[in-house]
Amino acid sequence: MNTLSDNSSVQEQLIRDLTADLVPVRRLASPGLRALGWLAVVVAAAIALATVANLPALWHRLSGAPDMWLAVLGSAATAVLAAVAAFQLSLPDARRAWALLPLPAALLWIVASGLGCLRTRLAPDTHVADMSEARDCLMFIVGLSVPLSALLIMMLRRACTLQPGLTAAIAGLAAAAAAATLLNFFHPFDAAATDLAVHAVAVALVISANRAFSGRLLAPSFTKH
């Protein structure tokens, strides 16, 4: 009987603590709107990179090989859908199925990139990347993913996910897909197995690093605020 009343008094004390000096909170915008905020930063980065990129050469490359367009479309759509999924998963009542949202776009990205390898002729103004050029691709994707992931995780922390590992992994996919899309500005290489493998490694690295390190940042802390 004593234990029962002890537990009730602990709960009562907790309720009094949580409600004392309660401050108003600003309701979060919808996940779609919040994703748009992050994507606006990605678009701003794209515009900044476009000013230093050789746009006519990029247009020439893409118009000569339709599979490259599809791959760019796939990576861009993966970034958009993964960002929306990450913001959905950041809500405490979100269903895990949101993690599947970027899957169709990711499949398009993988298949279109793979199709490029099967082409027998080279896309115009391209060559097959050697190992040092492929390493530069890896550095670009990982390097650009770091600030994009950091911003996304900072925005996701405003919510309260109860699936921190999954949310962080999907955020990593969004950042890596956005970085891979922006890489096209400086990528005069045709699709080749080694280059694609390096891209896949870079994306996997960003997702794993996000899951391992950012998952902890997203796990809710229970201090009163």
Place this chain on the structure above:
Amino acid sequence: MSRQTQDSIADDRRSAWMAAAQAGDGAAYQQLLRDCIPVIKSVARRRGVPADRLDDAVQDVLLTIHRARQTYDPRRSFTAWMSVIAERRAIDLMRRTQRQHLREVHAPLEFESHADGTADPAQGVAHAEASGTVASALAGLPARQREAVEHLVLEQRSLDEAAALTRRSKGSLKVNLHRALKALRRRVEPGS
């Protein structure tokens, strides 16, 4: 009035309380959290949380609701929102309990009947004296230091939980625990 209508009225009331809590109304928030307890217990029981851990589940969910209150959209059902949170926290609690069971064996009879090879009847008296000394040393600590020892050592709460319950900062709890342990060591250790 049908059960469904009653549930719907209760849900509307909770949504209104939560919207008021988001605007900073402490009284509405208090009513809401008290009203949530039976629902949380029912969800936790359904998820297989044993009776002796139900109160842990309630505290976990209340803290989560508080931490996540800015994510609630009053146009949606509060009861559905809270029930999903309660289910997730109950599953987390069950996982934590299972991990604990894997590490520890609950065998009270074996524990009681296990012969201690190093047993010395005189030691029993010494232990009793030592635990009495610790208890009296604990009672002699200043209130804040005793509170830190009780929450963090005796009840084995995390710093976050203890900070939420005592309304002290984590830093203050750590400092008080450090001072308390130092004071206890001075009082209990022989020759000091």
